[in-house]
Amino acid sequence: MTTPHMVRAGTASYPEGLLDLEDPPDLYLIGDLAAAPGVAVVGTRRCTRYGIDLAERFGRVIAGAGWTVVSGLARGIDAAAHRGCLSVSGHAVGVLGSGVDVCYPAENRPIYDGILESGGAIVSEYSPGTPPDRWRFPARNRIIAAMSTAVVVVEAARTGGALITARLGAEIGRPVFVVPGDVDRPASEGCNLLIRDGANPVLGANDLIEGLGLIIGPPQQAASASTVDLPQSGLTVDELTTHWSLSLPETLARVGRLEIEGLVRMSGDRVIPG
Amino acid sequence: MNSATMSVALVGGDVKPVQVEVHVGRPQESFKLTGLPDTAVREAKDRVRAALASSGAKFPNRTVTVNLSPAALPKGGTEYDLPIALGVLAASREIPSPRDVIVVGELALDGRVRSSTSGMAAGVLSARLDLPCLVPESSASQAASVPGARVYSIKTLAEAAEQLRMGLDDEMVKPRSVPPSLDTTADLADVRGQPMARRATEIAATGRHHLLFHGPPGGGKTMLARRLAGLLPPLSESEAVEVGLIHAAAGLTRGIRWDRPFRSPHHTASRAALVGGGSGVPVPGEVSLANHGLLFLDELAEFPRSHLDTLRQPMEDGAVTIARRGMSVEFPSSFHLVAATNPCPCGFTGDDRKPCQCRPAMVSRYRQRVSGPLLDRIDLVVKVGRVESVEMRSDAETSAIVRKRVAVAVDFRSNRPDLISEAASRLILRALDSGVITARGVERTKRVARTIADLALAEEVSEDHVAEAMVLRGDW
Numbered sequence: 001m002t003t004p005h006m007v008r009a010g011t012a013s014y015p016e017g018l019l020d021l022e023d024p025p026d027l028y029l030i031g032d033l034a035a036a037p038g039v040a041v042v043g044t045r046r047c048t049r050y051g052i053d054l055a056e057r058f059g060r061v062i063a064g065a066g067w068t069v070v071s072g073l074a075r076g077i078d079a080a081a082h083r084g085c086l087s088v089s090g091h092a093v094g095v096l097g098s099g100v101d102v103c104y105p106a107e108n109r110p111i112y113d114g115i116l117e118s119g120g121a122i123v124s125e126y127s128p129g130t131p132p133d134r135w136r137f138p139a140r141n142r143i144i145a146a147m148s149t150a151v152v153v154v155e156a157a158r159t160g161g162a163l164i165t166a167r168l169g170a171e172i173g174r175p176v177f178v179v180p181g182d183v184d185r186p187a188s189e190g191c192n193l194l195i196r197d198g199a200n201p202v203l204g205a206n207d208l209i210e211g212l213g214l215i216i217g218p219p220q221q222a223a224s225a226s227t228v229d230l231p232q233s234g235l236t237v238d239e240l241t242t243h244w245s246l247s248l249p250e251t252l253a254r255v256g257r258l259e260i261e262g263l264v265r266m267s268g269d270r271v272i273p274g
Numbered sequence: 275m276n277s278a279t280m281s282v283a284l285v286g287g288d289v290k291p292v293q294v295e296v297h298v299g300r301p302q303e304s305f306k307l308t309g310l311p312d313t314a315v316r317e318a319k320d321r322v323r324a325a326l327a328s329s330g331a332k333f334p335n336r337t338v339t340v341n342l343s344p345a346a347l348p349k350g351g352t353e354y355d356l357p358i359a360l361g362v363l364a365a366s367r368e369i370p371s372p373r374d375v376i377v378v379g380e381l382a383l384d385g386r387v388r389s390s391t392s393g394m395a396a397g398v399l400s401a402r403l404d405l406p407c408l409v410p411e412s413s414a415s416q417a418a419s420v421p422g423a424r425v426y427s428i429k430t431l432a433e434a435a436e437q438l439r440m441g442l443d444d445e446m447v448k449p450r451s452v453p454p455s456l457d458t459t460a461d462l463a464d465v466r467g468q469p470m471a472r473r474a475t476e477i478a479a480t481g482r483h484h485l486l487f488h489g490p491p492g493g494g495k496t497m498l499a500r501r502l503a504g505l506l507p508p509l510s511e512s513e514a515v516e517v518g519l520i521h522a523a524a525g526l527t528r529g530i531r532w533d534r535p536f537r538s539p540h541h542t543a544s545r546a547a548l549v550g551g552g553s554g555v556p557v558p559g560e561v562s563l564a565n566h567g568l569l570f571l572d573e574l575a576e577f578p579r580s581h582l583d584t585l586r587q588p589m590e591d592g593a594v595t596i597a598r599r600g601m602s603v604e605f606p607s608s609f610h611l612v613a614a615t616n617p618c619p620c621g622f623t624g625d626d627r628k629p630c631q632c633r634p635a636m637v638s639r640y641r642q643r644v645s646g647p648l649l650d651r652i653d654l655v656v657k658v659g660r661v662e663s664v665e666m667r668s669d670a671e672t673s674a675i676v677r678k679r680v681a682v683a684v685d686f687r688s689n690r691p692d693l694i695s696e697a698a699s700r701l702i703l704r705a706l707d708s709g710v711i712t713a714r715g716v717e718r719t720k721r722v723a724r725t726i727a728d729l730a731l732a733e734e735v736s737e738d739h740v741a742e743a744m745v746l747r748g749d750w
């Protein structure tokens with residue numbers, strides 16, 4: 001599993017999406033490419049704390065929906081998206097601009113190892129041992145875009161790899177989702193430009209999953225129950241203990257879970273459906 | 275001709291020995307007092323002179339210099355009267371110098387000894403230095419309640435002088451062991467309904483979580499808060515000593531007691547009353563009086579915002595430093611905050627039956643007063659709704675039963691690994707993603723979930739514990 005092997009373009013195990021490229025490259029690969037649809041989460045290396053939080057969250061919810069998180073294992077947004085995915089033991093693909101056995105930047109070694117440990121894959125078009133040269137990075141962005149069903153841009157400057165990934169993705173018909181940002185914040189300039197050019201603004205984690213769901217199909221792990229047996233006007237927690245015949249701690253625990261699923265909400269001491 | 279008498283000063287939540295040095299010099303009447311005395315101490319001159327005269331002793335017709343050492347220690351109050359008077363007698367060779375006896379007491383002009391707030395401080399120092407102490411009769415039982423104190427009770431200056439002249443006899447005040455008296459007047463069984471609020475109270479008692487009750491008037495918010503005190507495990511010996519000394523420093527006589535202090539300052543209390551201050555010798559405020567116990571802020575939203583903000587630092591550090599010119603004193607302030615508030619000025623926003631009379635702007639202004647940094651430190655936020663009459667039956671658990679559960683959990687807590695299941699961690703992240711809790715709320719949820727697990731005697735925090743913790747931190 002840890003030894004790189006090559007997948008030739010056009011063979012059965014070759015990622016189908018890459019065939020949308022004009023020049024589908026042969027791939028070097030460590031680990032497993034899942035059949036699950038991939039979602040690229042990309043962004044600038046010079047990101048804000050806000051961007052990091054958001055990218056982690058997106059990584060988590062995408063993985064939680066049963067999809068693969070594809071990114072470039074770079075500093076900043078890329079790493080955060082991978083981390084989020086790994087925090088829920090999700091499937092991730094890291095696309096490198098160096099040989100598959102060269103982890104760059106070195107600080108992302110835990111993520112590199114984590115991806116492989118949780119059954120993901122590291123891929124690159126460069127032969128093993130290829131050093132990380134700057135000029136190689138833009139080229140790997142086309143692989144990130146092509147391997148994914150959709151591209152999500154969290155933070156991007158006016159110039160940079162994330163913007164390239166988004167544009168390449170759009171060229172080969174990948175829907176682009178973009179987090180809008182402050183108009184005067186450099187790390188959001190590229191994002192806002194993309195939105196002006198017609199990309200889909202993302203209004204939150206749930207909005208993203210909803211939007212992706214329309215393209216990819218509903219998330220694999222949909223909320224387990226869709227309704228609760230509660231009167232529309234709600235019940236107090238105390239009434240619920242009788243209603244469900246549970247102990248108070250059990251009732252509270254159940255309310256907490258339903259709240260996370262978005263099936264109930266608390267209004268003071270009343271539990272209200274929806 | 276010199277003498278030295280041992281006495282005691284209260285500094286912060288602790289006691290320090292003070293040497294009362296007296297020098298009687300050449301024949302020329304004068305009386306000087308040095309060593310950072312406050313006004314009350316300086317007035318000791320006149321009381322000592324009168325009391326000595328009334329007791330049949332002669333005030334020496336010579337220069338008398340009294341020094342309270344260490345000079346840098348701020349000294350206040352009237353408790354140095356007696357040691358000064360005995361020191362004058364000793365320096366005049368009337369009695370032996372009481373170097374190895376701790377003496378406190380205020381003198382009346384007729385020579386009687388009055389009670390002193392330092393009675394307990396003398397007891398603490400006596401136990402610590404293993405020296406006998408002479409205290410006014412009315413403070414003797416307090417001093418004797420300190421474990422290990424050797425206490426002699428006296429009524430008059432003449433009696434004290436006689437005791438020292440003859441040597442201390444065996445007639446020590448019997449050490450008073452304080453029975454574990456727990457407040458039985460406020461029992462949880464009195465609270466009708468409100469299982470969720472009761473549960474929060476139990477969790478707060480176990481994990482010492484700060485707690486906020488909100489809801490319309492008449493739900494029992496204040497009742498519940500008062501009953502939380504009765505669920506807490508009793509003070510340890512060292513805690514009881516510290517609490518007693520802080521009370522003494524504020525001029526309150528509490529002595530040694532095992533129940534935790536319960537302080538409920540009114541919302542019109544000044545900032546100095548809340549966090550401590552005062553001119554001259556610093557006096558502890560409510561946050562320090564509630565040290566190791568409960569600070570109950572009723573009508574939290576009525577407290578001025580600036581006052582609430584001053585609570586942050588003592589809450590965070592567990593101590594308040596009061597700086598005065600030339601000195602700064604630190605009082606411990608690790609209190610457990612319980613607060614109650616109406617949801618709006620009239621109290622009925624969000625009520626099922628009664629309409630709210632307030633304009634929306636008033637409601638939001640009212641709510642904003644309880645927000646920000648203080649609210650961030652409150653782990654449990656529970657609505658206490660009005661009780662329907664059907665619930666007005668009394669099959670509720672008594673404080674004794676809950677107290678036992680809390681004690682078992684607190685014991686379990688002190689000696690268990692801190693584990694959280696992977697599923698529980700994932701649930702927290704899910705809650706974060708779906709916006710049920712904020713990033714700040716993650717730590718809070720973990721803390722409360724940990725306590726819930728302790729009450730269930732579970733080493734590992736489970737998903738259920740986390741889910742329950744989230745509900746008990748409702749929106750304010």
